[in-house]
Amino acid sequence: MRIRAFTIFFLLFLAVSSYGQEIDLPTDPLNGRIVFEEKKCIGCHAIGGYGGTAGPDLSREQYFGSVLELASIIWNHTPQMNRKFRQLRMDRPKLTENEMLDLLGFLYYLRYLGEPGSVANGKRLLDSKGCITCHSVAGQGGKVGPDFKTIQRYSAPLYMVQAMWNHGPAMQEQIKKGKTKYPILTGQDMVDVAAYLRQVSSADVEVRMSVGNPKKGRVLFEQKSCSNCHVGEGKRKRIESGLIKIDLKKGVTEVASAMWNHGQAMLQYMQQASIHWPRFQGNEMADIIAYIYFLGFEDHEGSDRRGGRVFGEKGCNSCHVKGGEGKGPDLASLKKLDSPVRMIQLMWNHAGDMEDLLITQNKRWPELSPEEMRDLYAYLRKMSKE
Ligand code: HEC
Ligand code: HEC
Ligand code: HEC
Numbered sequence: 001m002r003i004r005a006f007t008i009f010f011l012l013f014l015a016v017s018s019y020g021q022e023i024d025l026p027t028d029p030l031n032g033r034i035v036f037e038e039k040k041c042i043g044c045h046a047i048g049g050y051g052g053t054a055g056p057d058l059s060r061e062q063y064f065g066s067v068l069e070l071a072s073i074i075w076n077h078t079p080q081m082n083r084k085f086r087q088l089r090m091d092r093p094k095l096t097e098n099e100m101l102d103l104l105g106f107l108y109y110l111r112y113l114g115e116p117g118s119v120a121n122g123k124r125l126l127d128s129k130g131c132i133t134c135h136s137v138a139g140q141g142g143k144v145g146p147d148f149k150t151i152q153r154y155s156a157p158l159y160m161v162q163a164m165w166n167h168g169p170a171m172q173e174q175i176k177k178g179k180t181k182y183p184i185l186t187g188q189d190m191v192d193v194a195a196y197l198r199q200v201s202s203a204d205v206e207v208r209m210s211v212g213n214p215k216k217g218r219v220l221f222e223q224k225s226c227s228n229c230h231v232g233e234g235k236r237k238r239i240e241s242g243l244i245k246i247d248l249k250k251g252v253t254e255v256a257s258a259m260w261n262h263g264q265a266m267l268q269y270m271q272q273a274s275i276h277w278p279r280f281q282g283n284e285m286a287d288i289i290a291y292i293y294f295l296g297f298e299d300h301e302g303s304d305r306r307g308g309r310v311f312g313e314k315g316c317n318s319c320h321v322k323g324g325e326g327k328g329p330d331l332a333s334l335k336k337l338d339s340p341v342r343m344i345q346l347m348w349n350h351a352g353d354m355e356d357l358l359i360t361q362n363k364r365w366p367e368l369s370p371e372e373m374r375d376l377y378a379y380l381r382k383m384s385k386e
């Protein structure tokens with residue numbers, strides 16, 4: 001019933017303009033790696049042990065925040081970073097808006113890049129999750145599904161997820177016959193299973209999926225009919241109409257697992273709504289997961305009223321004065337501020353001079369919480385020129 005309603009609403013709401021902005025998505029999260037090196041971040045920050053040691057190794061932290069949450073982290077570290085810049089006699093790199101976006105995308109993606117799987121745990125999981133009741137490894141095990149030794153190619157966990165997803169309905173057909181329960185995968189399970197399957201496979205073609213292009217994923221989200229039941233970004237009206245908002249602030253592996261784990265329920269819904277089970281090929285699964293992953297980039301709306309107060313309390317108005325009489329420009333003359341990434345880019349670029357000025361005035365660095373960043377953004381956006 002609910003699903004019928006979805007479909008009708010979907011058609012209805014195609015006609016209604018959507019609410020909320022599109023998120024800025026990086027095209028390839030790995031571009032950020034290039035910027036990271038070009039701008040010499042790598043000189044102070046290691047990634048997975050490789051790189052400088054003046055700042056923290058950034059692959060140790062998890063950065064799953066929205067753009068403005070990440071912005072807040074970087075902003076608050078400005079004084080410590082600047083001290084190092086001065087010590088090492090380095091120039092503070094200036095960033096363009098695209099470079100900033102790429103860097104934020106890269107930080108967000110870091111954790112995903114180096115997840116090693118445990119082969120031993122993968123082997124155990126095949127048993128405990130019941131895969132082995134249907135599948136065999138070199139002849140040992142069930143005969144319902146293909147033998148993992150003979151599977152032609154996979155190595156990357158996402159490639160395995162794609163294969164599993166595509167075979168989802170057939171697997172579920174067997175599960176209905178009472179073979180075993182639907183295998184739920186949590187935490188690192190997916191990666192561990194992939195590591196094991198990779199080892200037992202006799203295939204010599206190693207297939208790697210590229211990290212996924214979230215912009216392509218956005219298109220696929222429509223094409224593969226996910227948008228019949230889900231909303232990605234914004235579009236509040238469509239959420240109100242009953243579409244399910246995907247809001248997973250999680251790592252790539254967990255996103256992939258969530259999609260798999262809900263496969264059984266989704267298949268039912270799809271059958272009721274006469275939607276064909278969407279299949280993925282090439283890099284598509286990586287793309288769509290990258291898109292879902294980057295949905296966590298979206299910020300909720302701040303309040304321009306509170307933002308105005310933040311602007312005063314944090315001393316921004318001591319330099320940014322109406323009419324431009326202060327040390328900094330009148331921000332009302334700013335070109336229309338239409339993306340949070342541009343705000344953090346402008347703020348990053350001026351953080352060096354700003355700190356120098358604050359030091360001469362013997363003032364503290366104004367830290368900004370994520371909430372304050374959002375409010376500030378709402379305020380500056382409203383204030384900036386149309
Ligand atoms: C001259 C050395 C230096 C350079 C170059 C540098 N940083 Fe930093 N960075 C630091 C230091 C020092 C800290 C702060 C450590 C602290 O607060 O304890 C820091 C902190 C950070 C943090 C917060 C880490 C945390 O605690 O979670 C991020 C994110 C970051 N830097 C990103 C960058 C990016 C992106 C670049 C390149 C555009 C860059 N840094 C360039 C020295 C540097
Ligand atoms: C109830 C039986 C059943 C269970 C349990 C099961 N599978 Fe499958 N699996 C199948 C069937 C049947 C196919 C082949 C479907 C087809 O031909 O379309 C398949 C296909 C696959 C494929 C695609 C193989 C290829 O050709 O690319 C992978 C990968 C896979 N399964 C992994 C797993 C993993 C990992 C588990 C445990 C977490 C699991 N399966 C549990 C029945 C099962
Ligand atoms: C016919 C409706 C329908 C379609 C089409 C559909 N889904 Fe879903 N999806 C659902 C429902 C319903 C749930 C919640 C299932 C549950 O409760 O287990 C869900 C859950 C999810 C989840 C888990 C969300 C969470 O918060 O844990 C993800 C991720 C997801 N879907 C991704 C997709 C993607 C990607 C597509 C397109 C390939 C898609 N879905 C297509 C109905 C659908």
Ligand code: HEC
Pocket residue numbers: 311314315316317318319320327328329331334343346347349350351353354357358366376
């Ligand atoms: C100590 C003085 C000072 C303080 C305090 C200060 N700024 Fe600035 N700001 C400047 C100066 C000087 C410039 C222009 C020069 C530059 O870009 O380095 C500037 C430029 C900017 C710009 C870019 C304007 C443009 O047209 O490119 C933005 C946005 C900005 N500041 C926001 C803020 C916010 C938000 C705060 C409060 C958290 C703040 N500033 C606090 C001195 C300051």
